[in-house]
Amino acid sequence: MPVSNGTNGSNGATSPRPKVLIPEKVSPDGLALLSASLEVHERKGLSPEQLLEIIPDYDALIVRSETKVNAQLLNAARRLKVVARAGVGVDNVDVETATKNGIVVVNSPSGNINAAAEHTIALGLTVARIAGGLGMHLIAYDPYANTSLAAAASVTLLPDLASLLTAADFFTIHTPLIASTKGMISAPELATMKPTARILNVARGGMIDESALLDALNAGTIAGAGLDVVATPHLGASTVEAQENVSIDVCEQVLSILSGQLPRSAVNAPLILPEEYRTLQPFVSLVEKMGSLYTQHFASGARPGGSGNFRTTFDLTYEGSLASLNTTKPLFAALVKGILAPISSLDGVNVNIVNAELVAKERGILINENRSREDVEEKGYTSFVTLRARTRRASSVPSAQERGTLNRQQSSVQERGTLVRQQSSTADVRLQQEDQVIQGFVSGNLPYISRLGRFSTNISPSGTLLICRNFDSCGRIGFVGSKLGKAGVNINFMTVAPVDAPAAEEGAEVERSSEALMILGVDRPVEDEVVRSLIGDEGVLEASVVTL
Ligand SMILES: NC(=O)c1ccc[n+]([C@@H]2O[C@H](COP(=O)([O-])OP(=O)(O)OC[C@H]3O[C@@H](n4cnc5c(N)ncnc54)[C@H](O)[C@@H]3O)[C@@H](O)[C@H]2O)c1
Numbered sequence: 001m002p003v004s005n006g007t008n009g010s011n012g013a014t015s016p017r018p019k020v021l022i023p024e025k026v027s028p029d030g031l032a033l034l035s036a037s038l039e040v041h042e043r044k045g046l047s048p049e050q051l052l053e054i055i056p057d058y059d060a061l062i063v064r065s066e067t068k069v070n071a072q073l074l075n076a077a078r079r080l081k082v083v084a085r086a087g088v089g090v091d092n093v094d095v096e097t098a099t100k101n102g103i104v105v106v107n108s109p110s111g112n113i114n115a116a117a118e119h120t121i122a123l124g125l126t127v128a129r130i131a132g133g134l135g136m137h138l139i140a141y142d143p144y145a146n147t148s149l150a151a152a153a154s155v156t157l158l159p160d161l162a163s164l165l166t167a168a169d170f171f172t173i174h175t176p177l178i179a180s181t182k183g184m185i186s187a188p189e190l191a192t193m194k195p196t197a198r199i200l201n202v203a204r205g206g207m208i209d210e211s212a213l214l215d216a217l218n219a220g221t222i223a224g225a226g227l228d229v230v231a232t233p234h235l236g237a238s239t240v241e242a243q244e245n246v247s248i249d250v251c252e253q254v255l256s257i258l259s260g261q262l263p264r265s266a267v268n269a270p271l272i273l274p275e276e277y278r279t280l281q282p283f284v285s286l287v288e289k290m291g292s293l294y295t296q297h298f299a300s301g302a303r304p305g306g307s308g309n310f311r312t313t314f315d316l317t318y319e320g321s322l323a324s325l326n327t328t329k330p331l332f333a334a335l336v337k338g339i340l341a342p343i344s345s346l347d348g349v350n351v352n353i354v355n356a357e358l359v360a361k362e363r364g365i366l367i368n369e370n371r372s373r374e375d376v377e378e379k380g381y382t383s384f385v386t387l388r389a390r391t392r393r394a395s396s397v398p399s400a401q402e403r404g405t406l407n408r409q410q411s412s413v414q415e416r417g418t419l420v421r422q423q424s425s426t427a428d429v430r431l432q433q434e435d436q437v438i439q440g441f442v443s444g445n446l447p448y449i450s451r452l453g454r455f456s457t458n459i460s461p462s463g464t465l466l467i468c469r470n471f472d473s474c475g476r477i478g479f480v481g482s483k484l485g486k487a488g489v490n491i492n493f494m495t496v497a498p499v500d501a502p503a504a505e506e507g508a509e510v511e512r513s514s515e516a517l518m519i520l521g522v523d524r525p526v527e528d529e530v531v532r533s534l535i536g537d538e539g540v541l542e543a544s545v546v547t548l
């Protein structure tokens with residue numbers, strides 16, 4: 001699931017239904033959609049301190065422009081999956097911190113814009129009449145505007161703000177309040193405007209330096225101004241229709257996110273088409289399990305290819321229909337989550353499409369996504385995913401920060417891992433250099449693993465698995481079975497994975513090609529002591545326990 005971890009809370013809390021907090025006046029039309037599946041708490045008039053105190057309980061927060069959703073609030077919001085802004089501007093939300101914490105920020109980009117536009121005209125009407133009515137010639141400056149859309153709306157785009165300022169008779173601002181627009185109209189800009197010009201702002205305070213504007217008005221260097229918030233209360237969006245629109249828009253998105261679906265207007269997540277998302281969904285689960293299997297099986301400190309060798313460079317290759325999708329961000333996120341979840345608390349942060357790239361970067365993990373054109377039909381499935389963990393290239397020396405992160409990750413693996421090996425040998429050294437490969441596919445919406453290391457298999461990655469590498473000779477299965485039986489571990493299923501034919505061709509020595517993997521589904525985690533007792537001449541070469 002890309003945007004939510006689907007749980008109702010990390011503190012073992014009681015509510016079976018996710019909780020949503022609405023500390024401002026939001027139209028009941030949208031809120032009515034929530035009450036069937038969520039606990040809806042409307043709490044107007046909270047102080048920032050009160051909000052901070054109660055926010056850890058909530059899964060969703062719906063605000064307008066008054067609530068300051070700052071870093072302190074977001075960092076305290078341990079369960080929060082979504083901040084929904086019932087309106088357009090998100091300048092009251094610290095989107096960067098939300099992104100870091102994997103919290104989706106959604107808004108309603110068009111729910112109230114008609115009302116705001118009408119309000120602009122209402123404010124400007126008097127001055128517009130004085131200037132001779134509304135038959136205006138429209139000119140604009142917008143560095144990101146689509147020129148053909150502008151032409152279709154009969155708007156002439158000018159190359160810079162300076163040209164617009166000198167040419168405009170009525171100047172109206174419709175930008176978001178962001179670093180590049182803050183104070184964009186101050187004394188120097190006002191000084192270039194016509195003395196007959198009027199300035200309108202129904203967007204946000206902050207874009208115009210209001211004291212410079214007052215000076216210009218008093219000095220008569222511009223003729224007039226109409227400002228929402230100053231001339232009128234902040235009511236550009238306050239029509240019944242606009243409030244219904246934005247409320248329904250964001251409440252629908254809150255429901256989507258809390259049920260693991262994608263929002264349609266996320267400010268900090270990629271836009272993914274619903275049909276693409278449907279194709280991706282079963283692979284999200286597969287790739288997360290592949291990542292988790294990688295860490296638990298391969299990246300143990302006690303195993304050849306493991307100790308001091310938690311790999312951080314991965315190739316993720318998509319074959320078949322997956323290869324033609326526009327975005328595979330949910331798969332990237334699932335891999336980061338899968339790799340890290342077994343070895344890190346992630347400080348309670350949910351890894352998802354919002355923050356996966358940041359989390360990977362912070363931990364020095366590099367994932368190359370590749371799309372293969374190879375025809376997979378002959379393999380009997382429409383899509384395959386291959387995860388390949390590579391050794392670091394000699395040239396890519398980890399930074400001090402990365403080394404710190406890796407050391408912590410490795411020691412964490414050593415503490416938790418139950419992977420054990422029999423003895424060190426030259427074959428071990430070779431294993432340390434080899435790519436570690438996991439391949440999987442989806443059938444009937446369920447994930448399967450078809451290759452693990454050099455071995456070919458067909459297992460469902462779920463529950464607890466004991467994975468043993470052994471010489472493919474008599475007595476090994478009986479040996480393991482009897483040790484587990486004595487330890488009271490029940491075996492649900494068992495399968496033997498032979499060396500994968502292409503892997504053998506890749507040059508495995510004769511000795512190693514006579515090995516196999518014995519994979520047992522067991523009913524409980526196997527104690528380290530029991531795992532160690534499986535290793536030996538009569539038993540297996542190495543063993544790992546993974547829980548998926
Ligand atoms: N008063 C109200 O009740 C009310 C209602 C709705 C929207 N708003 C506010 O109005 C503003 C615009 O809303 P919108 O829906 O039109 O947003 P929008 O995102 O559709 O349009 C913003 C435009 O600003 C342009 N832009 C960004 N940086 C710029 C820059 N440095 N110089 C010039 N142009 C730049 C963008 O390219 C974009 O076209 C927002 O601040 C929003 O919060 C206020």
Ligand SMILES: O=C(O)[C@H](O)COP(=O)(O)O
Nearest residue numbers: 064065086087088089237
């Ligand atoms: O950005 C917006 O949508 C408007 O400024 C409306 O803000 P409000 O919902 O707080 O009135």
